[in-house]
Amino acid sequence: MNTNTNTNTDINTTFDTWNEVKKQSNTNERKLSIKPREIFWMKLGQNIGSEEYGKGKDFTRPVLIVRKLTHDLFIGIPTTSNTKNNDYFHPITYTLKSNEIRKSSAMILQVRVFSIKRLLNKLGMIDKKQFNKIIEKSKKLIDPT
DSSP: OOHHHHHHHHHHHHHHHHHHHHHHHHTOOOOOOOOTTEEEEEEOOOOSTTSOOOBTTTTEEEEEEEEEOSSSEEEEEEEESSOOOSSSEEEEEEEOTTSOEEEEEEEGGGOEEEEGGGEEEEEEEOOHHHHHHHHHHHHHHHOOO
C-alpha cells in the first residue's frame, strides 16, 4: 500500500474540514476589544508546511496580541505549551480566569497578521516585562544587525 496516498488523502480531508470552519468564522460579526499583551484562543487553522496550525475540531491555539492594526486586523504571535527560550521562542507565564498559572512560549518565528474574526475568548494577559522581551526578539527577527 502506498502510504503517500493515504497521507495526502488525510491532509486533504483535514484541509476540507478547516475550510468549513474558516467559512463559519468569516461570518463572525462579533466585535472584540483587544489590547497588546492579551492572550486569546484563536482559530489558527490548518496551514502549509512548517507554518504553525491549530488543534482540535476548530483548529484553535492561544495567540498573543502584539498590536491592533485596524478594526479587523492585528499582529499576533501563536503560542505553544512547549517552553523554549532562544531567538525564535520566548517563555511566558499568565494567569487564567480560573486562577490557574499557564506556562507556554511565544513562537516569535510565527508572527503574522490575523483577522479579529478568528478570535474566540480571552485567556489571560502577560506582564509588560515579558512582552517587552518578546518585542525585542521580534525586532531582531526582522533586523538581526
